[in-house]
Amino acid sequence: MPVDLSVVIPLYNERENLRPLHQRLSGVLTAMGQSYELLFIDDGSTDDSFDVLAQLHEADGAHVRVIRFRGNFGKSAALAAGFAEVRGQIVFTMDADLQDDPAELPAFLAKLNEGYDLVSGWKKVRHDPPSKTIPSRVFNWFTRKLTGVDLHDFNCGFKCYRREVIETIQVYGEMHRFLPALAAEYRFRVGELIVQHHPRASGASKFGLERFTRGAADLITILFLTRYFRRPAHIFGVAGFGFSGAGLLILLYMAGLWFAGARPIGTRPLLTFGVLLTVVGIQFISLGLLGEMMVRLSAGRRPDYSVRERLS
Numbered sequence: 425m426p427v428d429l430s431v432v433i434p435l436y437n438e439r440e441n442l443r444p445l446h447q448r449l450s451g452v453l454t455a456m457g458q459s460y461e462l463l464f465i466d467d468g469s470t471d472d473s474f475d476v477l478a479q480l481h482e483a484d485g486a487h488v489r490v491i492r493f494r495g496n497f498g499k500s501a502a503l504a505a506g507f508a509e510v511r512g513q514i515v516f517t518m519d520a521d522l523q524d525d526p527a528e529l530p531a532f533l534a535k536l537n538e539g540y541d542l543v544s545g546w547k548k549v550r551h552d553p554p555s556k557t558i559p560s561r562v563f564n565w566f567t568r569k570l571t572g573v574d575l576h577d578f579n580c581g582f583k584c585y586r587r588e589v590i591e592t593i594q595v596y597g598e599m600h601r602f603l604p605a606l607a608a609e610y611r612f613r614v615g616e617l618i619v620q621h622h623p624r625a626s627g628a629s630k631f632g633l634e635r636f637t638r639g640a641a642d643l644i645t646i647l648f649l650t651r652y653f654r655r656p657a658h659i660f661g662v663a664g665f666g667f668s669g670a671g672l673l674i675l676l677y678m679a680g681l682w683f684a685g686a687r688p689i690g691t692r693p694l695l696t697f698g699v700l701l702t703v704v705g706i707q708f709i710s711l712g713l714l715g716e717m718m719v720r721l722s723a724g725r726r727p728d729y730s731v732r733e734r735l736s
Contacts, residue, residue: 428458430512431529434502434581435520436467442476448526450487456530463489464520465506468496481735490735499581500600505731507590515585524582525620532584532617541589541612544575544604545582547621571605575616578604582619586612660712668705674698 431449435442446462453460466474474492481488491505503517516532518524524545535543550557560579567578578601585607593606604614675698678689689695 425511427461427512429453429456429460429514429516429529429533430463430510431460431516431518432463432465432503432506432510433518433520434465434467434499434506435469435473436496437469437471437473438520439469439471439473439476441520441522442473442480445520445522445526446480446484446488449529450484452526452529453487456533460487461489461511462487463491463506463510465502466490466492467498467502468493478735485735488735492732492734494732498598500595500598503600503603504595507595510587510590513587515587515590517581517583517585519581523622525622528582528617528619529584531619532582535615535617536584536586538615539613540615541586542604542607543584543615543617544577545580545619546575546577546616547580547582548576548618550621552621567602567605571602571608573605573608573614575604575614577616578602580619588612660708664705664708664710664712666705667701667708671698671701671703671705675702 431453433445442464449462464477464480466477474490477488477490477492481490489509491509493502493505506517507515514533514536516529518526528545532543532545550560552560560577564576564578567573568575581600583603589607589610589612592610592612593603595603599606608614674694678692678695678698681687682689
């Protein structure tokens with residue numbers, strides 16, 4: 425049955441936080457006076473998180489739904505599963521660690537109603553150690569400059585979407601950090617809202633420094649997807665013509681030397697270099713053409729997760 429609002433909550437080993445989170449969300453959403461659902465995605469928790477979720481579903485089956493993965497597939501996979509299952513016209517995403525404040529949901533909705541399609545939270549004041557905040561600022565600065573999307577906090581999981589956004593963008597790998605950039609590529613209007621960031625009350629952070637190295641690699645992928653995904657021949661073709669052009673100029677120069685009597689030229693390294701550049705350029709052009717064919721022949725992707733059970 426369709427509802428007005430959906431809240432998608434990915435989680436991994438958050439048993440202590442689930443009951444208070446459910447209580448706070450239920451109070452805020454009930455006060456908003458719209459129909460809603462809470463969709464918890466258990467990303468392979470090894471503690472008693474699923475048992476707690478099963479109890480919440482039993483007590484509040486009208487609102488609580490649960491998807492349980494067979495193992496830990498990551499936040500992007502959890503969001504993808506949630507986006508595929510939601511029933512709401514407006515979709516919120518938030519973490520289960522109680523650092524996001526459910527009381528902010530009406531503010532997100534009000535911001536969305538200003539004409540935005542996606543509103544992303546900005547944890548302007550963070551209660552995290554410098555080992556997390558400093559790399560995050562650097563990462564966000566580079567992402568903002570390279571993607572052209574003017575957000576301060578791409579990593580913030582507290583977001584609000586219109587349904588058409590989640591039906592358009594694809595989430596896989598580690599792309600959850602770049603959903604605003606993907607949405608902007610489809611010309612959805614992206615906004616930002618300053619949100620409170622509470623200290624973690626219980627449990628431990630599931631993210632280490634390695635996420636920033638993965639994020640840097642994914643940023644390169646995002647730049648390709650947002651600028652050249654529909655026209656791969658442009659990026660590979662430009663590189664290919666550049667290499668081939670330089671190679672042909674070298675070969676013409678070597679041919680001029682040969683005609684001028686400066687023989688032999690077959691032992692000169694410059695000749696080998698010119699041939700190499702020409703061949704590499706042709707390979708790049710061919711790769712671009714193959715990419716164009718793959719874009720037109722692709723018929724979808726398989727899911728990046730495996731569901732163990734559902735409570736609906």
